[in-house]
Amino acid sequence: MQIKMSNQVDSSVYADAIAIRRAVFVQEQHIDETLEIDTVTPATWHYVLYDDQKQAVATARVTPSDQWTGHVQRVATLKAARGQGYARQLLQRIAADGLSRGWRQLVLGAQVTAQGFYTQLGYQPQGRPFMEAGLRHQTMILALS
Structure with a gap:
């Protein structure tokens, strides 16, 4: 197992991230691709396991x-690879990297169906659920320490 990261949209890491997101969000969850594949800046770091x-x-x-x-954002695991702890490992790496950057917290909009997963990782719900891309989401926050 290896985690790679990149902030370059012309990298193989970014291409792999997009391929996973298309498989999970566009094909499996039927989210409109124009909503899923959005514009990012070099401040965005893409992680792929x-x-x-x-x-x-x-x-x-x-x-x-x-x-x-x-x-x-855009936490996704290919259907055939679920249940192996891959998303957990990615999120733990992101938290460790955030801590080294001096961040105090991570925030995400969890699909309500995945809220229990994020709770197990220490994320706490904040506010009321909201709709995004036709799916119910919940803002969740993880305090970094």
Whole structure:
């Protein structure tokens, strides 16, 4: 298992992240591709986890919201690779990297169906659920320490 990251949209890491997101969000969850594949800046870091066969199986991205906060988005694991702890490992790496950047918290909009997963990682719900891309989401925050 290996985690790679890049903030370059012409990198193989970014291409692998997009491929996973298309498979999970566009094909599996039927989210409109124009909503899913959005514009990013070099401040956005794309993480991809590669399994022992060097296949890209999970992804997430993080962008600083402010000097103390990272905004995690687009957490996805290919259907065939779920249940292996890959997303957990990605999010733990993002939290460790955020801590080294001096961030105090991570925030994300969890699909309500995945809220329990994020709670297990220490994220706490904040505010009321909201709709995004036709799916119910919940803002969740992880304090970094």
